[in-house]
Each structure stands twice: as C-alpha cells, then as structure tokens.
Amino acid sequence: MPYPAKLTAEKILKVALELFERGGPDALAMRPLADALGVRPSSFYRYYPERAALLGALEAHATSKLHDAICRAAYGKAPDAAFFAAAYSYLDYARAHPHLFALLLGPRAPYTAEPGPGKDLWNEVLGIVGAITGNSDDTAATVAFWAFLHGFALLERSGQFGVSGPKGGFERGLRALLEGFGVN
Template sequence: MPYPAKLTPALILHEAGRLLDEGGEDALNMRPLAAALGVQASSLYHHFADREALKRALEDETALALGAALQRAGEALPPRRALQATCQAYLDFARTYPQRYGLLLAPRPPAVGLPGPGKDLWNAVLDRVSALSGVPDDTDGTVALWAFLHGFVVLERSGLFGLSGPQRGFEAGLAALLDGMECRKAAPAHGGNLA
C-alpha cells in the first residue's frame, strides 16, 4: 500500500514537535506520531529512517527557529543592545519551548565546523559577540556568554533559585559579561613585551 501523498516531512515534523512539547522526549515515538497523523507507522519511515533521524530533524528545525528568533531580536540595534536583546530572546525561547531546547543539548559526537543549522546558530551569536567585543571570531566571548545563558536556563528550570527566584541575577551577570566584552574592545593591542 503506498504511503499517503499528503504526508510530508514538514507535516510530520510539525506533529512531532507538538508531541514533544506536550509530553517530552518520551512521547516522541513513531507509533503515537503515526496515530496522531492518521497513518500507519510504516508510512513515517519513507520520510525518516528511524526515531533518531526524526529527532535530528527536529533538532535542526529547533536550531533554525532559535536562530531566527535571535536574529530578529537584535536587528538594527547597536551592538550592546543587540546582544542584550539576543540574550533575552534566547532565554524566552528556552522558557517557551523547554522540550525543544532540550533537544539542542542532547549529547552527540563533536561536529566541529560542519555546516548546518547548529553551526548557523553558533555563528549568529558569534557575530553579535564579535560586534560588541571588536574581536574578530570571538570564540572565547561566545563560549562564555553561551555558558552563562545555558547555565541560567538550567538553574531556573531545576528550581535551584528557590522561592526567591533569581532576583536580578540574570541582568547582573549579563551586564558583567557585556562590560568585559566592551573592555576588550577598548583595550589597546599589545605586541610583544608589556614591560
């Protein structure tokens, strides 16, 4: 029996995203997904080889969506405000789509420099950091910022901030990072000995 013509990868990913959002990664299985789409599970395998392939496609889609949100957030703003807006958009995305955000953090073999949505997401943040710090390809600053953002998201999600919440810790930490980036831009370049 041929698989339904109406079934497309985009439709499958849309429904898989809904299942993921509602039930977490455990809900992301081929049989419930097929049932939600009104097809046989075997129909899904014409588009995705297995559950892992489906998860990778959802991860790519999530990276694209987060990247687009970060780009929109800082458009046409000066570097510091653009980076502040980018960080707020990151936090908002992680809060709004916690299950999808979790897909971005799944353990995987290193894919250094491989093109794709994950690399594009990295480059979007790297460009904003470099614009503020004045350091071309500012990987150090980008790693520090991303570690701060992710750490805040994890602490918030785990409830470790307690009943008092994070207070203004996010703003204080972000300001310190951005101040440090701006200081790097203002610092004169030193060649050779400092003596």
C-alpha cells in the first residue's frame, strides 16, 4: 500500500524541528512525534536509527542556519564592522532559537558530522577574525572570539545576571577583544 511512502527523512526532520523549537528536548519525544506524523512510533526507526540521530540532524541544521546568518551579516563589510555584525548575529541566533542553540556545543555525541557544516561555520569566522588580525589562519584568535560569543549567549540565557549587566558586557568584551587582537 505505501506507494509513495508516508514518511521521508526530511518530513520527519521538519516535524521534529517544530516540536523541538517550541518545547526543547523534552518535547521531542517519539510518541508525540509519531502522532504529529500520523504514524506509529516504531516507524521512523527506518530513517533514523535512534533518537540521538534525530538530534544530530537538528544540530547540523542549526549549524547551517547560523552559518547562513553570519555570512549574510558580515557580507561586504569592512573588517571591524564584519566583526561586530558576526557577533551580533551569533547572539541573535542564540536568542531566537534557544533550544537549537543549546545543541551547538554540547558534549560530543555521535551523529555529529565532523567535517560538515561546522567546518564551514568555522572557516567563515576564521576569515572574519583574520581580516582583523592580519593573519588569515589565526586559529587562536578565532577560538577566543568564538568562546566569548558562546559563553555570553549562555550567561544571558542562564538568567543569573540582571538585564543591564549582560548587555553592557557584550559590547565591552567585543571591543576589548578587537583592541587586544590588534595589539598582540
């Protein structure tokens, strides 16, 4: 009977993404996902061998979207402006998609495409930072920049800091890094 098949990997991923974006990891349960697809829970094990594979696919999606956002934000800008634009688009993504963002630097799971979209994202940021420091392969500075962006997004999400505190800290850190990268 099932010609064409009711399920495809893409359809599953699309619905999984919706559930995950609203409710986070807890909302992405196999049974509700099956209900939303009009199917039985065991059905999509043909497409994703386990739940973690689904999460891995979501992480790849998030990485790709973040990459797109940063590319758009930095495109055609002078080095300093691109640096700030990339930073703010990173933060914007974390705010707009908190659950997907939380997937990004999680403890290393399987189902993480090592040389996948993560590599593209890295190279994009590497280029932006390189334009500032004058070293087109400045791994150390890129790591430092990335660490600051990611850490700040988490601090903000944790809610441990007031409203004014984090906001000022972002600008302050960015300017300090920019300044410091130029000097060293």
